[in-house]
Amino acid sequence: MANVLAFAEQRGGELRRAALEAVTAARGVADSARGEVHALLFGAAGIGASAAKLAAHGADVVFVCEDAAFEHYNPEAIAATVAGRLGTGEYRAAFFVASAQGRDLAPRVAAKLKVPLASDVTEFSVAGDAVHVKHPGYTGKVIQSFKLTGSPAVISLRPGAVLPRENPKPGRTENIQSPVPGPQSRVRVTATVRAEGAKLDLGEAPVIISGGRGLKEAGNFKLVEDLASAFGNAAVGATRAVTDDGWRPHSDQIGQTGRLVSPQLYIACGISGAIQHLAGMRTSKTIVAINRDKEAPIFKIADYGIVGDVLEILPVLTAAVKEAKKGA
């Protein structure tokens, strides 16, 4: 029997979309290997209530590790617990999602078990002894194909590479304890501070509205936020020029040195499309660009482009999206 492990990320007691993506990916592999999906969920008291949602997406078993020490991310205790579970010999693979937390955790777990790791994976197949993956490199300009040998395989998926899919399973819960008591961790997260602004962040949202210098001043980001609210399921992103100027927090930056995103819909507002920026969003499913300069490189990769003044177009688009959502 070959079971598959899925790491279920949460923050502040709420499951992250990454958790559902990991469970969905694990389900596919477990089905072809005739094994079970085991999700691992860490959090403060009460986190066990989230197990039902993991079961709804295909977890046969949810291991719940509730501890006051998991109020904040506790990388050492969580990595030791995941590695302990994954090292039992019953697993073929473990799935993480390459969010800020997953990128921190997956290499810790792989190193503890001395097994190879595939990072930021956009496509994968698990067949017999080999795992094949694709991983964009060189700022997305080169696709690298790797073969990973050794078991269990640790795979960290690019956010959005696998869409969460419901596939209800019993989701039997089992409570477990961390072999490293939280307070003994050498690395202590003392606070998790949520940025102000949009309800959904770049890791969660299927739609991303992004703004660049074409917005002219920080205050005009309000127009981008308004469009995001009209969608209701959108997060706000920014270019490096804009985060460097302090118009938006650094964590909003999409690009080569910022977040790598693959939303269903990406709307670039007043963004010319510098290579630095394209590297972070070129794998989005549908791209819309609004820019004054019709020669801007963003139009080369945009499925739909509108040439014009973004400050004039955004309010009209926001009103139209509101109207369309009303009818839906």
Place this chain on the structure above:
Amino acid sequence: MKIAVLIKRVPDMDVRFKIAPPGTGIDESGLKFDISDFDGYAVEAALQIKEKQADPAASEVVVISLGPDVVQETLRKAMSMGADRAVQLKHDAPLHDPYVIAGALAAELKTGTYDLIMFGRKSIDTANEATGTIAAERLGLPVITALSKLEIDGTTLKMRRELEGAYELVECAMPAVVTIDEGIARPRYPSLKGIMAAKKKPLEVKPAQVGEERYKLEKMELPPERAAGRIIGEGKDAVPELVRLLKEEAKVL
């Protein structure tokens, strides 16, 4: 304070890459190379820590790079910024498995007694974002990743990590391994004096201790081109058509 900074030589990304036969590497002809972005931030952060010490001359910043002899140029660049000495872990064939790369780096790091070991959070070419963390695990040291801020209070590191729409404040005692995100420091340009001084700084060459790779590169290819972009109109009059396409064609609204 003794600090090691691990740096990688990478091509300038502002080009259209070509794949070289037999299809497992890029064609490097005509490309410019430099320190990988995040590694440059790590070098700068290390130099600033050294400069803030009561007696900077008593501190040392050592830069280490794994690769063929061309990485010496990258090490000299870091020394021209201000690093004190360099170590090349010589290995001519390209390596791809972060576990193996981290092993070779850890073997060298073990021989020094560093208070702080710094990596860029990822290299800008292969972009696995794993080597620093795996090296730390192999050294048995704590590791904190993707730092946008790093302060030292006595022997304690006080740090900030950016998350999606949030950030974490983290503390850890030294010795420790950290990986550096953007936002921490803009790398300085080497001065002429720095460039001259770097030529005389020690650069030691040692064979890299390389294990067998279990994460093997099989193919490199250029991504499929996106269908050519389509401009659907000008100004706000194009909005109704955009909304129609988002609904009916892209089905995202």
